[in-house]
Amino acid sequence: RIMFPIRDVHGNTVGFTARIMPSLESDPNSGGKYINTPQTEFYNKSRILYGLDMAKRETRSKDSVVLVEGNMDAITCHEYGMKNVVAASGTALTIEQIALLRRFTENISLSFDADKAGEMAAEKGIGLLLSTGMNVRVIHLPEGTGKDPDEAIRKNPAAWESAVSEARPIRQYLFDVAKRRYGIGDEEARKKFAKMLAPFISRLSDVIERNFWLGELSQIMSVSVD
Numbered sequence: 675r676i677m678f679p680i681r682d683v684h685g686n687t688v689g690f691t692a693r694i695m696p697s698l699e700s701d702p703n704s705g706g707k708y709i710n711t712p713q714t715e716f717y718n719k720s721r722i723l724y725g726l727d728m729a730k731r732e733t734r735s736k737d738s739v740v741l742v743e744g745n746m747d748a749i750t751c752h753e754y755g756m757k758n759v760v761a762a763s764g765t766a767l768t769i770e771q772i773a774l775l776r777r778f779t780e781n782i783s784l785s786f787d788a789d790k791a792g793e794m795a796a797e798k799g800i801g802l803l804l805s806t807g808m809n810v811r812v813i814h815l816p817e818g819t820g821k822d823p824d825e826a827i828r829k830n831p832a833a834w835e836s837a838v839s840e841a842r843p844i845r846q847y848l849f850d851v852a853k854r855r856y857g858i859g860d861e862e863a864r865k866k867f868a869k870m871l872a873p874f875i876s877r878l879s880d881v882i883e884r885n886f887w888l889g890e891l892s893q894i895m896s897v898s899v900d
Contacts, residue, residue, distance in 0.1 A: 675709070678745055680717065680763075683774060685727040689717035691745060691763065710763075720768040723775070724748055724761035730778050732757035738781040740813070740838060741767070741799075747785070747823040754827050756838070767799035772806050783841040785813040785823050797851075800844060805877040811841035845887055848874055849894075864895050 675692035689711030698704045725748040733739045740759045751759035786796040803810045816833040819826035826834045856866040878884040892899045
């Protein structure tokens, strides 16, 4: 296994993650792809963001942070010069992690794996981020560049940089996902569409923003905002 130290925001090593060597991934006796230090007095994964100790200066300087799913995604971003990148390390985003990020910026762009699991992970984190008032955008991986930032950067670094700079506002992303998932062609579809979006709208901390979302939803639904 290849060992990676996990450090807290101050740079202190508090645990490790170990990735199986690629040549052994097909070996049924090799165990899981990743093995992580279990919860300890020093390592509480809900309070750690992988790479934040290395990314905090650039995050504050750019007033923005990119959150990716895996450790290798973060490492590759830093290797190619994008330093304001941290990883959730495969766990659902927590309030403690968001509080850590808000010490350095309130602007966050999410990039999760381009599959169903990645989409679900993004939605879980989005609800929490909206409730804290963070400005959230979502990065869309360019077609044909792979399923995660690590693959995308290695295939086409320029396309990844463009994807980050063109990240969609969270409202646009959620409305697009709901339309793709349910459509709005009939009453039943529109009900499912609204049911998906309602929990996100209810968590918006800013009243003006909440009313804006409701106005757009009411137009699509052809019902009053009330």
